[in-house]
Amino acid sequence: xxxxxxxxxxxxxxxxxxxxxxxxxxxxxxxxxxxxxxxxxxxxxxxxxxxxxxxxxxxxxxxxxxxxxxxxxxxxxxxxxxxxxxxxxxxxxxxxxxxxxxxxxxxxxxxxxxxxxxxxxxxxxxxxxxxxxxxxxxxxxxxxxxxxxxxxxxxxxxxxxxxxxxxxxxxxxxxxxxxxxxxxxxxxxxxxxxxxxxxxxxxxxxxxxxxxxxxxxxxxxxxxxxxxxxxxxxxxxxxxxxxxxxxxxxxxxxxxxxxx
Numbered sequence: 001x002x003x004x005x006x007x008x009x010x011x012x013x014x015x016x017x018x019x020x021x022x023x024x025x026x027x028x029x030x031x032x033x034x035x036x037x038x039x040x041x042x043x044x045x046x047x048x049x050x051x052x053x054x055x056x057x058x059x060x061x062x063x064x065x066x067x068x069x070x071x072x073x074x075x076x077x078x079x080x081x082x083x084x085x086x087x088x089x090x091x092x093x094x095x096x097x098x099x100x101x102x103x104x105x106x107x108x109x110x111x112x113x114x115x116x117x118x119x120x121x122x123x124x125x126x127x128x129x130x131x132x133x134x135x136x137x138x139x140x141x142x143x144x145x146x147x148x149x150x151x152x153x154x155x156x157x158x159x160x161x162x163x164x165x166x167x168x169x170x171x172x173x174x175x176x177x178x179x180x181x182x183x184x185x186x187x188x189x190x191x192x193x194x195x196x197x198x199x200x201x202x203x204x205x206x207x208x209x210x211x212x213x214x215x216x217x218x219x220x221x222x223x224x225x226x227x228x229x230x231x232x233x234x235x236x237x238x239x240x241x242x243x244x245x246x247x248x249x250x251x252x253x254x255x256x257x258x259x260x
Contacts, residue, residue: 004030005042009065012049013058044068092143114179116190120240122172128162138169142176151177171240178247185254190243195234197246201226208253215249 001007001015012030020026030046032038038046048064093113124135138158145151151173158165165173182190182199191198202221204212209221212228220229228250232242 001028001030003032004046005032005038009045009048009061009068012045013061016049041068092140096144114183114187114190116175116179118175118190118192118240118243120171120175120243121168122175123168124172125166125168128166128169142172145176146180148177148180151180174240174244178244181247181251185251187250192232192239192243195231197230197232197243199228199246199250202228202250202254204254212250212253215253216246219246
């Protein structure tokens with residue numbers, strides 16, 4: 001192979017694998033300019049190919065190739081498609097489901113996560129956590145939190161490591177807090193449209209609906225659709241606290257005895 005230094009590691013591995021068949025012994029010769037003229041990456045590629053010659057080395061070579069070239073933009077369109085279109089939390093949930101399905105774990109028995117469509121700035125600011133890997137880990141831990149205590153511990157760790165939590169990250173934590181509480185109340189979908197919050201399904205009897213109206217003045221419970229509707233302030237600064245308060249009230253009412 002002429003100018004083997006210009007080929008990728010996968011290409012070199014594939015071409016080398018085509019040399020020799022069955023009982024026929026063959027040799028692959030890799031030609032390249034003087035060693036001094038090789039780039040650092042070219043040297044690593046050629047060294048990897050010479051180090052792993054035994055049968056079944058493909059995985060080791062692939063891992064080495066990942067180390068040399070890097071993982072790329074993990075959340076970019078090239079690697080993961082339009083992540084921004086579905087949101088990072090949903091993307092992580094879908095990824096966990098796919099991994100669980102392939103590994104044969106019992107993740108299919110886990111309750112379906114609450115889908116929340118709330119217009120609020122909820123993310124990890126780059127000026128608060130400058131490391132991309134740390135930002136991804138924080139998003140993963142928030143999306144994977146199943147208990148309120150997990151979010152409390154995470155908030156304490158963030159404050160200890162990076163300082164006071166900024167508003168967008170505070171919103172992210174509180175959004176997951178509301179998702180956990182609404183999930184315990186039996187909800188599956190939470191939406192916001194034209195100033196109205198909609199939570200469903202919530203199963204309440206007449207006693208529970210009265211308790212809900214007492215806890216959330218203005219709330220409407222549609223028993224036929226098992227849906228709670230509530231007008232929420234249009235002001236973005238007041239909207240999200242109202243959503244969080246509604247989540248706490250719905251959980252308190254829905255989990256009371258004899259309300260379902």
